Amino acid sequence: MARILQERAPLVRNASAAATELIREAIVDGRLPPGQRLKEEELARELGISRTPVREALLILQAEGLVDAAPNRGAVVRSHDADDLEDLYQLRALLEGYAARRAAASISEAAVAGLHASCERFESLIEGDVQELVKENLLFHNVILDASRSRRVAELVRKVIELPLVYRSYIWYSVEQRRISAHYHRQITRALEARDGERAELVMKEHVYEARDVLVSKVREAEERE
Amino acid sequence: MARILQERAPLVRNASAAATELIREAIVDGRLPPGQRLKEEELARELGISRTPVREALLILQAEGLVDAAPNRGAVVRSHDADDLEDLYQLRALLEGYAARRAAASISEAAVAGLHASCERFESLIEGDVQELVKENLLFHNVILDASRSRRVAELVRKVIELPLVYRSYIWYSVEQRRISAHYHRQITRALEARDGERAELVMKEHVYEARDVLVSKVREAEERE
DNA sequence: CTTGACCATACAGTATGCAATCCGCATCGT
DNA sequence: ACGATGCGGATTGCATACTGTATGGTCAAG
Numbered sequence: 001m002a003r004i005l006q007e008r009a010p011l012v013r014n015a016s017a018a019a020t021e022l023i024r025e026a027i028v029d030g031r032l033p034p035g036q037r038l039k040e041e042e043l044a045r046e047l048g049i050s051r052t053p054v055r056e057a058l059l060i061l062q063a064e065g066l067v068d069a070a071p072n073r074g075a076v077v078r079s080h081d082a083d084d085l086e087d088l089y090q091l092r093a094l095l096e097g098y099a100a101r102r103a104a105a106s107i108s109e110a111a112v113a114g115l116h117a118s119c120e121r122f123e124s125l126i127e128g129d130v131q132e133l134v135k136e137n138l139l140f141h142n143v144i145l146d147a148s149r150s151r152r153v154a155e156l157v158r159k160v161i162e163l164p165l166v167y168r169s170y171i172w173y174s175v176e177q178r179r180i181s182a183h184y185h186r187q188i189t190r191a192l193e194a195r196d197g198e199r200a201e202l203v204m205k206e207h208v209y210e211a212r213d214v215l216v217s218k219v220r221e222a223e224e225r226e
Numbered sequence: 227m228a229r230i231l232q233e234r235a236p237l238v239r240n241a242s243a244a245a246t247e248l249i250r251e252a253i254v255d256g257r258l259p260p261g262q263r264l265k266e267e268e269l270a271r272e273l274g275i276s277r278t279p280v281r282e283a284l285l286i287l288q289a290e291g292l293v294d295a296a297p298n299r300g301a302v303v304r305s306h307d308a309d310d311l312e313d314l315y316q317l318r319a320l321l322e323g324y325a326a327r328r329a330a331a332s333i334s335e336a337a338v339a340g341l342h343a344s345c346e347r348f349e350s351l352i353e354g355d356v357q358e359l360v361k362e363n364l365l366f367h368n369v370i371l372d373a374s375r376s377r378r379v380a381e382l383v384r385k386v387i388e389l390p391l392v393y394r395s396y397i398w399y400s401v402e403q404r405r406i407s408a409h410y411h412r413q414i415t416r417a418l419e420a421r422d423g424e425r426a427e428l429v430m431k432e433h434v435y436e437a438r439d440v441l442v443s444k445v446r447e448a449e450e451r452e
Numbered sequence: 453c454t455t456g457a458c459c460a461t462a463c464a465g466t467a468t469g470c471a472a473t474c475c476g477c478a479t480c481g482t
Numbered sequence: 483a484c485g486a487t488g489c490g491g492a493t494t495g496c497a498t499a500c501t502g503t504a505t506g507g508t509c510a511a512g
Contacts, residue, residue, distance in 0.1 A: 050497045063289030276467045
C-alpha cells in the first residue's frame with residue numbers, strides 16, 4: 001500500500017484531523033478501493049503517526065459511512081451495490097430538491113449571478129476536462145445548498161454524496177448527457193432567478209434522477225460481469 | 227457529576243460501545259444537560275474504564291451531533307436553540323413524510339395491523355403516563371420507517387431526532403393535543419392501509435409540523451426568560 | 453485423504469505516561 | 483487604573499506498552 005497516502009502540505013492542525021482528511025480523500029478519489037482493508041498499524045506507519053490518531057480517523061470515517069468496521073476485525077473501505085446507490089440518489093433528490101425550493105425563496109442577486117457564471121463555465125467544459133467539469137458541478141450544487149439557508153440539509157447532502165462513485169460519475173457521461181446537465185443547471189438557475197421554488201425543485205430532482213440512472217446502470221453492468 | 231452514569235447491565239461488549247451508549251442515553255434523557263462539560267478523565271473514572279474508550283465515545287457522539295468539541299478544549303453537551311430546532315423539524319417532516327409515502331407502496335398487512343394496535347394503545351394512554359406515550363409514539367414512527375424500505379432514510383431520521391427535547395416533547399402536550407396526535411396516527415394508518423401514499427405523506431408532515439410548533443414555542447418562551 | 457483440535461501470529465482493544473496546549477490569575481510596567 | 487506578560491494548574495493530544503480475540507496453519511487421529 002506504499003505511496004497511497006502521501007501528504008503534500010504540513011499536517012493540517014492535529015494528527016487525527018490530518019489523518020481523517022488524507023484517508024477520506026484517498027477513499028473518495030479511489031486510491032483506496034472498496035473492500036480494501038485498513039490496518040491501523042499500516043496506516044500509522046505510512047502517515048508517520050501512532051495508532052491512536054489513526055483509530056480516531058477510522059472512527060470518524062465510520063460515522064460518515066465511508067468505512068465498515070467489525071469488532072476485533074478492523075476496518076475496510078465500504079462498498080456500495082447498485083441498490084444502495086439507488087436508495088442514496090433517491091434521498092439526494094429529495095434533499096437537493098428541497099434545498100432548491102428553499103433557495104428560491106431567499107437567494108441573493110449575487111448568488112444568482114454566481115450560478116449563471118457557473119453555467120457559462122460548465123457549458124464551456126462540455127467537451128473539456130472531466131475533472132474540471134466535476135469541480136464546476138460541485139460548485140454549482142454547493143451554491144444552492146448554501147442559499148437554502150438550512151445548515152442541516154446542506155450538511156446532510158454533503159455527507160450523503162461523499163462517495164467515490166458520486167464524484168467520479170461524470171466520467172460515464174456522454175457529451176450529449178453533459179449538454180443536458182448544462183441545460184438543467186441553466187434551467188435551475190432561471191427558476192431560482194424567477195423565485196419559482198416549485199420549478200427549481202422539479203428540475204433539480206430530474207437532474208439528480210438522471211445522474212442516478214447513468215450511475216446505477218453502469219454499476220449494474222459491472223455487477224453483472226462478476 | 228457523581229452517580230449520573232451508572233450502568234445497570236454488564237458492559238455490552240467492549241468498553242467504547244458501552245461508554246457511547248451510556249453517555250448518549252444520559253444526554254438524551256437529560257441527566258447531562260446542554261452545555262455540560264464532558265471531561266475525559268471524569269467520565270473514565272465514573273465508568274471505571276480508561277480515557278481511551280471514553281475519547282472514542284465522545285468522538286462518535288460528536289459525529290452524531292450530540293456533543294460539541296473544540297481542539298484542546300474538550301467536549302460539551304451540544305445545546306440547540308429554537309432556530310436550530312425549527313430547521314431540524316422541517317427536515318424531519320420532509321424525511322418522515324417521504325418515508326410514509328414510500329411505506330404506502332410496500333407495507334405488509336402485518337405491519338398495518340401492528341400500526342392499528344399501536345393506535346389503540348396510544349389512545350388508551352391519552353390521559354396516562356407520558357413516558358409510556360413517548361415510547362408508543364416512537365414505536366409507531368419506527369414501524370413506518372422500517373416499512374419505507376429505505377435503510378438510509380430510516381437511519382437518518384433516527385439520527386436526526388436523537389435529541390433530548392425531541393424525546394421529551396410530549397411533556398408539553400395538552401390532553402387535547404394528545405388526542406389530535408392519536409387522530410393523526412390513526413389517519414396515517416388508514417392511509418397506509420388504503421395504499422394512499424400521498425395522503426400518508428401529507429398527514430405525517432402535518433403531524434410533525436404540529437410537534438414542531440409546540441416544541442419551538444416552548445423553547446422560545448424559555449429563551450425569552452433569559 | 454479428510455477432519456478436528458491446538459497453537460502461533462497478527463491485529464484490534466485498552467491502559468497509561470508524557471508532551472503540548474489552553475486558561476485563569478497574579479505580577480509587573482506604563 | 484489598566485493592559486501586557488509570564489507562570490502554574492488543568493486537560494487534551496499523542497505515543498507506546500500490554501492484553502484479548504480471531505484466524506489460518508499444522509499435525510494427529512480417524
